[in-house]
Amino acid sequence: MGKRLAFGMCLLAAGSVCAQKPDGPQPVVAAPAEAGRPPSDAVILFDGWDNSGWSTRDGKPSTCSISDGVMNCRTGVGTIQSSARFRSAQIHLEFNIPSMPGQKGQLRGNSGVLLQGRYEIQILDSFENPTYADGSCGALYGQSAPLVNASRRPGEWQVYDIVFHAPSCAPDGTVQAPGRLTLFHNGLLVQDHVPVVAKKGCVDEGPLALQDHSGFKDAPDTTMKFRNIWLRRLAP
Secondary structure, eight states: OOOHHHHHHHHHHHTOOOOOOOOSSSOOOOOBBBBBBTTTEEEEEESSSSSSTTEEEEEEEEOOOOEEEEEEEESSSSSSSEEEESSSEEEEEEEOOOOOOTTOGSSSSSSEEEETTTTTEEEOOOOOOOOOGSSSOOBBBTTBBOSOOOOOOOTTTEEEEEEEEOOOOOOSSOOOOEEEEEEETTEEEEEEEEEOOOSSOOOOOOEEOOOOOOGGOOOOOOEEEEEEEEEEEOOO
């Protein structure tokens, strides 16, 4: 009879009290998130006041404006990325897509969350706005369509909670094994441990990036809003 089973049997015995020695190091204590506040072990990427930890891809300071705890990124500011780098991580961010009823498909409010600056989780106004499945909100862009369309109406705050395990890299930069992505959109599971294919080689660490829509042909003027962005680095 194994030690764990024996311990359970001891608990069931009338009047029995058992002691069990720990079988490994105790988990590190982390206070959970509460009322919009990040957990105690989080790396804060945007706290509502300061975006000095963000820059464009060519190293210039971000020109997204800040008001009322929100980062406002208008078309033309360029894709911005965090100074913090990570490999595997749990990531939280909240976003608000503007209402653009005169547009359809990918021309509506459009952005993306780029994991390690390269693997895109699509942000799009997908509320009553059909487009190609692996380009809709909650998609791992070009690789995996979301399990369900969990989009709220434009103008309402939405939430991504991401668990990302990075691809495994060989010493020469080639991919030994694909990464994995689990994504909750507004509390609903939309990506369930799906493979993340590295199409441009493999990197050890990279930033979190927020995509500007200006690179899209005929992209209309759009202001995306972001708040409460943090991550927790995960062990390999």
